[in-house]
Amino acid sequence: MQSVSTMLKNENRLGWRLVSPTVILLMILILYPVAYNIYISFFDYGITRSTFVGIDNYLRVLKDGAFWKSFFITVGFTLMTVGGSLLLGLGVALMLNKEFKGRSIVRTIVLLPYITPLISIVFSWQYIFDPSLGPFVEIFGRQLRWISPQLDLLNNSNNAFIVASIFNIWRNFPFVYLMILSRLQSIPDEYYEAAEMDGASPWKKFTNITLPELYFVMGAVALMRGIWNFYKFDEVYLISKKAGTLPIFIYERVIGTTSPEFGVAAAIATILMVIMLGLITMYVKKVLKW
Amino acid sequence: MKKIFFVAFLIIFLVVTASARLVYWHTQEEESRQQVIAQIMESFEIETGIEVEVVAIEENAMFSRLAAAAAAGTLPDVIEAGAETILGLGADGLLDTAIPTRFIDNAGDFYTGATRFVITPAGNEYFAIPYHGWVQGIWYRKDWFEAAGLEAPTTWESIMTAAKYFHKPEEGMYGIVLGKTNDAYAEQVFTIFSLSNGARIFDKDGNVTINSSQMKEVLQYYKDLGAYSAPGHTYWKQARELYLASKTPMFFYSTYVMDDLALAEIQTTIISEFDPDIVKNTEFAPFMSNSRSSSFGQVISLAVTKTSQNKLDVLKFLDFMFKPDNYIKYIHMAPGGMLPTRSSVAESEAFINDPKGIYKSYGAEKIRSIIYGLENIEKFGYVEGKVFPEMGKISGAFTIGNGIVMMFDNNATPDEVLTFWRDDIRKLIGR
Structure with a gap:
């Protein structure tokens, strides 16, 4: 008869065998690229040759003023877009949680920015705000004369970051709205009825029932949106190449140049990974209390 | 087995x-x-x-x-x-x-x-x-220029005069369309102006000579001309659209535009209505002169x-x-x-x-004269038979375009742009 410990060992071994295909796949798909990225960050990596340069790439990045400028733009972009889409998503979810005529149509319309293909939206925005051919400047600039007919909202390096942020909030708030709405609908009506019996005002009901119930879903959505937006490339690059966020900075170092600096780009990616890991761990512990 | x-x-x-x-x-x-x-x-x-x-x-x-x-x-x-x-x-x-x-x-x-x-x-x-x-130069409305008694836009002076004459932004008409963003197009357009004033990035010994008085003149001229250009960070797309929509009398483009001007099925993908007369009313100026003559391609x-x-x-x-x-x-x-x-x-x-x-539709003679234009094209990376591959890095980093954007977005002076260019080039090629 097998002892309990041998049985446990066997069971353990079987467990490992069962999960091993997944573990191996994950290793190949996640760990290998990460490890390779860290590896090439120590090299001056060219087309025909690569030379080991130690931590030179890291020092170059950390001493580069353009990197830090881009970093803080990205932090600003992330905070602004996460905060903006959370507030807008929450507001719309609260409004659409109430019964009214035509609610289902409005709910569908609200989703449009999120479900329309990105490239079509970007082209529409670019056409609308084009200073020489678009309707925005034609109406408000040349006809009503409210704004300068020279105004190029999307491509001016001074305000591109703000436009990219507004675009991101507008495009992504439906996702936040969906998440919050689904949680809102699962809050039992009894809570509100009990609060009403106690004479609570609508604001009191919101702060004491709705917000605490939404706390974790909003926290989780903020985390997801934060990670996505910190690394967001497509939306930002397409709407304005001048936004200057870090993914664009990396892209221009590697792709849009005839002398790609893979080593430097890998070093930036590694630095960002470390910063993000730290921030996420802190956030998960403090805010989500996992 | x-x-x-x-x-x-x-x-x-x-x-x-x-x-x-x-x-x-x-x-x-x-x-x-x-x-x-x-x-x-x-x-x-x-x-x-x-x-x-x-x-x-x-x-x-x-x-x-x-x-x-x-x-x-x-x-x-x-x-x-x-x-x-x-x-x-x-x-x-x-x-x-x-x-x-x-x-x-x-x-x-x-x-x-x-x-x-x-x-x-x-x-x-x-x-x-x-x-x-391909060859790049100014495509212009010959009929409008003739009606206004203006000279062909082949010199700095004639370009500025025509741009001032036609520029009526309140009516949606712009004197010219310049390259004003940080891309290859802006560098191409700027190159023609630079080389026609003898302003270069390298001399024949490979020394970086970008901060020359000639280059400063080019920047000042480009900035002045910008006042009569279509608004915003214009590049080839707006240039072509505005010209085909008869909203500008001249624009910079390569000979790639020939089918856009001639063919209805291509033109109507860019603007809504085909203009059958635009081919015969359009003339091409493949070179530009100021202190010297130059072409780009x-x-x-x-x-x-x-x-x-x-x-x-x-x-x-x-x-x-x-x-x-x-x-x-x-x-x-x-x-x-x-x-x-x-x-x-x-x-x-x-x-x-x-x-x-x-x-x-353009005529064999015109086509051949454009092809012979290939003989005279100049670029920053080639000086008196010497080749400087480093120019690839400067173009790849959009250094020229970034300086132009500084000038139009932040009202930078030609001197500020020259300082930026000099520093950026030193960072890119190490000299």
Whole structure:
């Protein structure tokens, strides 16, 4: 008869065998690229040759003023877009949680920015705000004369970051709205009825029932949106190449140049990974209390 | 059992090694062009039995794709790319110079204006074989200029006078459309102004001479002219749209625009209504003068990688690509945009008779004068027969365009732009 410990060992071994295909796949798909990225960050990596340069790439990045400028733009972009889409998503979810005529149509319309293909939206925005051919400047600039007919909202390096942020909030708030709405609908009506019996005002009901119930879903959505937006490339690059966020900075170092600096780009990616890991761990512990 | 495995392995090995396969990278991303290239490659495969894997690559991504391919050991055999890319690849020691040199010397009819752009810094070999090219200049409304009694926009003075005359922004009419964003187009437009004032980035000894008084004059002129240009960060797209919509009398564009001007089916993809008279009312100024005369353009070449294991097949491939029938079919993909680099082809009737009749609508004489314009094109990276591959890095980092954006977005002075350019170039090329 097998002892309990041998049985446990066997069971353990079987467990490992069962999960091993997944573990191996994950290793190949996640760990290998990460490890390779860290590896090439120590090299001056060219087309025909690569030379080991130690931590030179890291020092170059950390001493580069353009990197830090881009970093803080990205932090600003992330905070602004996460905060903006959370507030807008929450507001719309609260409004659409109430019964009214035509609610289902409005709910569908609200989703449009999120479900329309990105490239079509970007082209529409670019056409609308084009200073020489678009309707925005034609109406408000040349006809009503409210704004300068020279105004190029999307491509001016001074305000591109703000436009990219507004675009991101507008495009992504439906996702936040969906998440919050689904949680809102699962809050039992009894809570509100009990609060009403106690004479609570609508604001009191919101702060004491709705917000605490939404706390974790909003926290989780903020985390997801934060990670996505910190690394967001497509939306930002397409709407304005001048936004200057870090993914664009990396892209221009590697792709849009005839002398790609893979080593430097890998070093930036590694630095960002470390910063993000730290921030996420802190956030998960403090805010989500996992 | 072992025997069966061995035989199977041998068969697979023989099949893999016996079927020759060339890898050809090109930068013609448009789907219609890819279809033509696929047809040409199919004929090549039928004729020679050599299989060709064709990969379309965005030119900006060429270097990163090559680096990835080099790491994976899958470098292409033949690459089609512009002069700066070829120079950059040549400087990295990636290109075979023996095949192009022998090919150009044997053919004997390549325009020297085109081969200048693929010559090695030592000056005795070639990095690639020029395949086609385009010329860039100002396209303008001849009828409007004549009605207003204005001179053709070929000098700084005549350009400024015409831009001032036509500029009525409140009516949606702009004097000119300049390149005002940080891209290749802005650098191209700016290059013509610079070279026509003798302002260069390098002197013939390779010293960086960008902060010269001539360059300062160019910047000041460009900024002044910007006041009569269409608003915003304009680039080739707005330039072409505004001109076709009759909202500007002149714009900078390469000869690629010839079919947009001539063909209804192409023009209506850009603006809503076709203007059948715009071809005959449009004139091309392929050069610009101030203190000297200059033209701008590009030459696209075929390069062979050093690592190619199929040099014999590559030779067959090049012969095939330059056979008159195939060559003309290839460059007829984009009439105007792909001008031949060999005199024998440029002078042939078959070349002038493109299937859509675009060259005929301009007239053979005009077309040939544009092709001869290829002889005079100048670029920052080529000074008095000397070649500076470092220019590839400066273009790749959009240094020129970034300075132009500073000038228009932040009202930077020419001196501030020159300081920025000098510092940026030092950072990029180390001098």
